[in-house]
Amino acid sequence: MCLICERIEMIKKGENPYFVKELKTGYVVIGDYQHFYGYTLFLYKHHGEKTELFHLDPLERAEFLEEMTIVADAVSRAFGAEKINYELLGMGDAHLHWHLFPRVSGDLENYGNNGRGPVWWYPMEKMYSDDSRPSEQQLADMKRKLLDELEKLL
Numbered sequence: 001m002c003l004i005c006e007r008i009e010m011i012k013k014g015e016n017p018y019f020v021k022e023l024k025t026g027y028v029v030i031g032d033y034q035h036f037y038g039y040t041l042f043l044y045k046h047h048g049e050k051t052e053l054f055h056l057d058p059l060e061r062a063e064f065l066e067e068m069t070i071v072a073d074a075v076s077r078a079f080g081a082e083k084i085n086y087e088l089l090g091m092g093d094a095h096l097h098w099h100l101f102p103r104v105s106g107d108l109e110n111y112g113n114n115g116r117g118p119v120w121w122y123p124m125e126k127m128y129s130d131d132s133r134p135s136e137q138q139l140a141d142m143k144r145k146l147l148d149e150l151e152k153l154l
């Protein structure tokens with residue numbers, strides 16, 4: 001079972017502390033590491049053979065993209081982004097999942113191109129350091145903020 005499927009199983013058992021909300025095509029979860037404050041993922045409900053956007057039926061794809069866009073809007077409202085960065089990569093786990101990164105000036109510090117550029121120009125060891133993990137209280141606050149904004153938009 002892939003890591004995303006494992007996390008979804010945890011949601012179904014009520015054991016995923018990062019879970020925010022179930023939508024029609026996927027699950028909204030807060031990211032494990034929060035250097036980019038408000039980092040959120042939108043996990044597609046199914047895995048199997050459908051691991052590319054072009055594998056989805058047009059109607060399903062439209063719904064998945066529409067819901068992801070609503071999640072991005074809610075993330076932006078909840079956490080105050082200057083810009084949202086959208087990533088659908090899948091080289092770790094092919095399972096369709098969006099990474100939604102709220103971006104603000106200075107968040108790359110002096111890395112990247114004089115502090116500008118994609119999130120992956122920030123060093124992995126720093127991005128995934130224990131210092132970037134939200135506390136239980138911070139996580140609870142983030143989930144409440146995001147859920148509030150999502151419910152206004154849905």
Ligand SMILES: [Zn+2]
Binds near residue numbers: 003004046
């Ligand atoms: Zn999976």
